[in-house]
Amino acid sequence: NAGVTQTPKFRVLKTGQSMTLLCAQDMNHEYMYWYRQDPGMGLRLIHYSVGEGTTAKGEVPDGYNVSRLKKQNFLLGLESAAPSQTSVYFCASSPQKVGTSGRSYNEQFFGPGTRLTVL
Amino acid sequence: DAKTTQPPSMDCAEGRAANLPCNHSTISGNEYVYWYRQIHSQGPQYIIHGLKNNETNEMASLIITEDRKSSTLILPHATLRDTAVYYCIVRRWGNAGNMLTFGGGTRLMVKP
Numbered sequence: 001n002a003g004v005t006q007t008p009k010f011r012v013l014k015t016g017q018s019m020t021l022l023c024a025q026d027m028n029h030e031y032m033y034w035y036r037q038d039p040g041m042g043l044r045l046i047h048y049s050v051g052e053g054t055t056a057k058g059e060v061p062d063g064y065n066v067s068r069l070k071k072q073n074f075l076l077g078l079e080s081a082a083p084s085q086t087s088v089y090f091c092a093s094s095p096q097k098v099g100t101s102g103r104s105y106n107e108q109f110f111g112p113g114t115r116l117t118v119l
Numbered sequence: 120d121a122k123t124t125q126p127p128s129m130d131c132a133e134g135r136a137a138n139l140p141c142n143h144s145t146i147s148g149n150e151y152v153y154w155y156r157q158i159h160s161q162g163p164q165y166i167i168h169g170l171k172n173n174e175t176n177e178m179a180s181l182i183i184t185e186d187r188k189s190s191t192l193i194l195p196h197a198t199l200r201d202t203a204v205y206y207c208i209v210r211r212w213g214n215a216g217n218m219l220t221f222g223g224g225t226r227l228m229v230k231p
Contacts, residue, residue: 004162033218042206042221043163058218090162101170103212105151106219110162 004111006091012117013081021076021114023088023091031094032074033108034060036087043090049074076105081118089114123207128226131201137194139225141207144188152183153208153219154192156201163206163221166192170212197229 007022023032030051035043036057045058048069063085065077074093078085092108099105124142129196143152154166167181169190174181180193183188194201206224 035221042223045218045220059220069136071189088160092162099170101212103170105168105212106153106210107165107168108155108163108219110164113160113162 003027004091004109006089006111006114008114012119014076014119015050015082016021017081018077018079019081019116020078021089021091021116023074023076023093023111024072025074025093025109026072027095027109028071028091029093029095029109030071031096031108032068033092033094034064034074034076035090035092036060036085037090037113038087041066046089047078082118083118085116086118087116089116123209123222125205125207125223125225127223128228130228130230131194131197132226133199133229133231134196137197137201137227137229139192139194139205139207139227140189142189142196143207143209146187146209147211150211152181152187152190153210154179154181155206155208155221156203157206157218157224158200158203162217166205174201197227199229199231202229203227 004025033048034046048057049065052071067075091111094108153168155163157163169181183190204224
């Protein structure tokens with residue numbers, strides 16, 4: 001299993017350009033997430049998906065759009081990139097898992113990240 | 120969701136146990152305590168989670184106080200590869216799709 005993969009690994013954009021980040025997972029997980037991490041900060045959730053064809057906003061969704069047309073892929077789009085979107089972007093996926101307590105819990109598997117610079 | 124408080128940094132000698140504390144005094148009865156870590160430039164990695172009983176797996180042990188207001192992650196024999204930022208997260212159960220909030224974490228430096 002490749003786990004969670006992200007494409008591309010690095011990208012430099014000019015202000016106003018658009019791009020799409022691709023996240024793929026081969027673990028048949030239901031849930032997928034996009035985070036951003038700014039220098040010295042924790043991760044912040046941008047958007048997430050609880051299944052194929054569904055998406056929802058996270059903590060910092062403005063300026064981003066997402067799509068989950070196939071269960072294994074979760075795309076993050078920047079329509080008009082801004083310098084404030086310079087960050088490292090992480091994708092994650094998680095299965096529906098039930099713990100010993102009989103209740104579901106959230107074990108997320110993360111990709112290696114995409115380092116995006118917007119000039 | 121309950122907020123968590125962690126020390127910003129800690130040091131540990133290689134081979135010794137690393138004990139990372141977390142305060143979550145406003146935790147509710149339906150919330151788990153999760154621990155993740157992030158090794159430099161990599162994506163975070165799940166370590167362990169617990170509800171009210173102590174938990175152990177191949178990576179670490181999690182000790183949760185009886186009142187559930189604090190917990191300690193224990194790495195029994197820290198190695199240089201355990202140098203990372205460790206995040207303590209509290210989140211309710213029920214929907215595995217619920218988002219996790221990663222705060223500042225504790226930067227653990229394991230020294231030779």
